[in-house]
Amino acid sequence: MDELLEALGLERRPPDTRFFEDLFLRFQRRVANETLTRPSGNPGAFDAEAFFGNWVEEERGLVGEERARAFAWLAGQLGFACELESSFCFRPWETVERDEQRWSEGPGGFSLKGDGAGVHRAVIARIAGRHILADAGFPLPVLLPLDAPDREFPTGFGTLTVKSPPGGDDIRITCDARGEETELLRVDLAANPPPPPLEEIRRPLPGASPPLDTPGSKKGFALRVLDDRVLFWRAGRMTILDAWSLLDYPLPASERAAIEKIFALELEGILLPEEPLDEVAKPATLSVFHLSPVAPLEAKERVGRDPLPLILVSSREERVEEAASGGSRITIRATLADVPPEGPGEAVRKTLVFHLVSELFELSGGPGRTG
Numbered sequence: 001m002d003e004l005l006e007a008l009g010l011e012r013r014p015p016d017t018r019f020f021e022d023l024f025l026r027f028q029r030r031v032a033n034e035t036l037t038r039p040s041g042n043p044g045a046f047d048a049e050a051f052f053g054n055w056v057e058e059e060r061g062l063v064g065e066e067r068a069r070a071f072a073w074l075a076g077q078l079g080f081a082c083e084l085e086s087s088f089c090f091r092p093w094e095t096v097e098r099d100e101q102r103w104s105e106g107p108g109g110f111s112l113k114g115d116g117a118g119v120h121r122a123v124i125a126r127i128a129g130r131h132i133l134a135d136a137g138f139p140l141p142v143l144l145p146l147d148a149p150d151r152e153f154p155t156g157f158g159t160l161t162v163k164s165p166p167g168g169d170d171i172r173i174t175c176d177a178r179g180e181e182t183e184l185l186r187v188d189l190a191a192n193p194p195p196p197p198l199e200e201i202r203r204p205l206p207g208a209s210p211p212l213d214t215p216g217s218k219k220g221f222a223l224r225v226l227d228d229r230v231l232f233w234r235a236g237r238m239t240i241l242d243a244w245s246l247l248d249y250p251l252p253a254s255e256r257a258a259i260e261k262i263f264a265l266e267l268e269g270i271l272l273p274e275e276p277l278d279e280v281a282k283p284a285t286l287s288v289f290h291l292s293p294v295a296p297l298e299a300k301e302r303v304g305r306d307p308l309p310l311i312l313v314s315s316r317e318e319r320v321e322e323a324a325s326g327g328s329r330i331t332i333r334a335t336l337a338d339v340p341p342e343g344p345g346e347a348v349r350k351t352l353v354f355h356l357v358s359e360l361f362e363l364s365g366g367p368g369r370t371g
Contacts, residue, residue, distance in 0.1 A: 236275025
């Protein structure tokens with residue numbers, strides 16, 4: 001254990017809240033979330049001690065329930081009480097395809113809310129009488145105290161809030177970002193949580209044999225959660241997500257050096273998944289979102305004004321939808337040109353987001369909400 005802690009850059013300390021937070025954040029940053037160098041397996045047969053024994057010599061990634069089990073084992077060895085709870089989640093970095101469908105189906109044709117919920121294992125720690133969500137499997141970038149309802153936690157996803165409906169055992173984590181509030185996680189602390197409607201589940205229920213993601217399969221992916229943004233790669237497409245925007249651009253498997261640099265991976269000798277040609281051919285796009293108090297009809301009347309020219313932007317579209325909470329959800333989607341494999345650069349990306357969000361403010365006619 002001391003050797004493992006040294007590899008993680010930590011020293012053994014008494015099991016208090018501060019040490020638990022340090023352990024969680026270091027695990028999230030050092031244990032890669034990917035299936036490119038190590039396929040996901042059967043969580044029921046996962047041996048956390050054996051995994052960490054190998055990880056000290058050669059760092060490999062973990063995903064899903066195996067990741068949750070690994071962190072729970074590690075924390076348990078250091079004196080923390082952790083349990084795995086059944087839950088359901090919605091992953092915002094997988095919204096690109098749903099966003100495309102949203103654009104193609106026209107007004108009112110699609111909603112992100114409640115769509116594509118996945119079965120999930122959440123790690124709940126009990127420290128000094130408090131329940132703390134340490135979601136290593138999602139993965140969340142912060143610890144969330146479950147006994148602090150309605151407290152807001154700013155993250156790279158957006159603003160997270162813990163909500164506990166009166167009289168219920170379920171805990172809900174919502175995310176206020178990209179012009180709407182979405183439920184990310186639902187943890188039911190009851191002994192036998194009821195499953196969600198079948199149409200909302202895209203993975204088998206707990207206990208079913210999970211599909212195996214093997215290196216080189218189309219399911220292979222890499223995910224990196226930073227303090228201010230989320231990086232996600234799968235089958236030739238790269239997604240960069242933050243509280244205000246979504247950048248999607250082609251990054252073929254042949255650009256191995258760029259993938260290694262972005263995700264801090266060593267891919268020598270690793271077979272990367274082949275991407276469909278149509279995925280690589282799709283142009284790069286940057287979308288920004290804003291929730292405006294203005295009614296949709298009024299917002300649509302403002303669409304079409306001559307925007308200022310921006311570097312890398314070859315064209316742009318505006319979309320106005322009726323927001324569930326009232327007002328309008330306004331989106332500008334800019335098509336980008338000449339995006340390099342490593343992306344446009346963080347300074348350039350943030351500058352583009354700033355200018356496009358400024359255009360959204362003008363369209364919205366009010367302060368509204370972007371995050």
